[in-house]
Amino acid sequence: MLHLRLIVPADRTDEVVALVERTVGTAHLVVFTGAARNPAGDVVMCDVAREAGDELIGALRDLGIDSTGSITVENMDLTLSRHAQEAERAAPGEGADAVLWEELSEVTHEESTFSVTYVAFLALATMLAACGVMLDNAVLIVGAMAVGPEFGPLAGISTALVQRAPRLVARSLWALVGGFVVAMALTAGFAWLLDALGLFTEDMVTAERPNTGFIWHPDWMSFVVALLAGIAGTLSLTSAKSGALIGVAISVTTVPAAANAAVAFSYQDLPQTWGSSVQLMANLGGIVLAGTLTLLVQRVVWSMRRRTVPAVRRAPGVPR
Incomplete structure (x- = not known):
């Protein structure tokens, strides 16, 4: 699994949350309204299966989040969660085969x-x-x-x-x-x-x-x-x-x-x-x-x- 931490302008948060929610292989979506100070905005965090990570990151960049906010990605060595297991099963392909460009x-x-x-x-x-x-x-x-x-x-x-x-x-x-x-x-x-x-x-x-x-x-x-x-x-x-x-x-x-x-x-x-x-x-x-x-x-x-x-x-x- 990958952990994403996003800083999103307040007027784009709903759009980003909708994107994460319709991405197959995501779990543990968290939104902190107004938590970010530099750059100012909301903090959105989620976990995503590695095999779905590249497409989600690409979609976030298409929205310009890397320019107006930030996209931070971390590899997670251990996640104990039924939701995470379901997300990995739902994601297409195998994580070992996925390439994060x-x-x-x-x-x-x-x-x-x-x-x-x-x-x-x-x-x-x-x-x-x-x-x-x-x-x-x-x-x-x-x-x-x-x-x-x-x-x-x-x-x-x-x-x-x-x-x-x-x-x-x-x-x-x-x-x-x-x-x-x-x-x-x-x-x-x-x-x-x-x-x-x-x-x-x-x-x-x-x-x-x-x-x-x-x-x-x-x-x-x-x-x-x-x-x-x-x-x-x-x-x-x-x-x-x-x-x-x-x-x-x-x-x-x-x-x-x-x-x-x-x-x-x-x-x-x-x-x-x-x-x-x-x-x-x-x-x-x-x-x-x-x-x-x-x-x-x-x-x-x-x-x-x-x-x-x-x-x-x-x-x-x-x-x-």
Whole structure:
């Protein structure tokens, strides 16, 4: 279930209440007259089944409530109520299959910001992966993959492409490309520093690395894994299952490939630099492609279901 808290201008409250009441899958409607001060108005609260949430939020935005008041949505982990159970049974589809496009846009927007924190996490993950590459330590590689925040911009690109939002595409691309450029430059400097300290040597780059050598040998399986990871990662975002996203983070060779490219470049090993760069681009491209196709399929399937069983009933004389 989702919990909605709305601030509504007093002259629109009846209209909003009528909308909530005719939405299949709603429960626990509460109205506080004149309770809001900034912006001034009434406070309307209700719970709605996740599978009916996107259409209700869209209808509220069509009424301009996001401009004249506010719309706040919270995920509810536990609701003990017979009315809530009846609302979920009445709502079309399954909550796990529903996509809240507004929530997805907000999440990917936040995760696609080129910020100091984002770059710091990506740089630290790349440096950690560089240590794993040089030591041929798979544990360090997995740890670096889990730390890397790059799935946020990748999901942002997919979401923006589906929603035809060029500004978000540009923002996500800047975070992705700019983040990796800075992280790889810092990692190259990190490698030079450790080489000066005698902790890294050129022999460590050219030596046989049975645990991490695959990082700079891209093949079609790398692309297949990226496709599968992109599908799983997108589904984890749309279904709010963060545990699955952790599995995605440690299944694709993005951060390790960037680290290997940076370290190899610092020792002028161009074949490894090129191979690692191809691996990185193949993984990034596969994730974006799979994420975009997954969102498109979800949008089509959910649109067909909503046309069959609309979540919002049309009031007499009100066009849809």
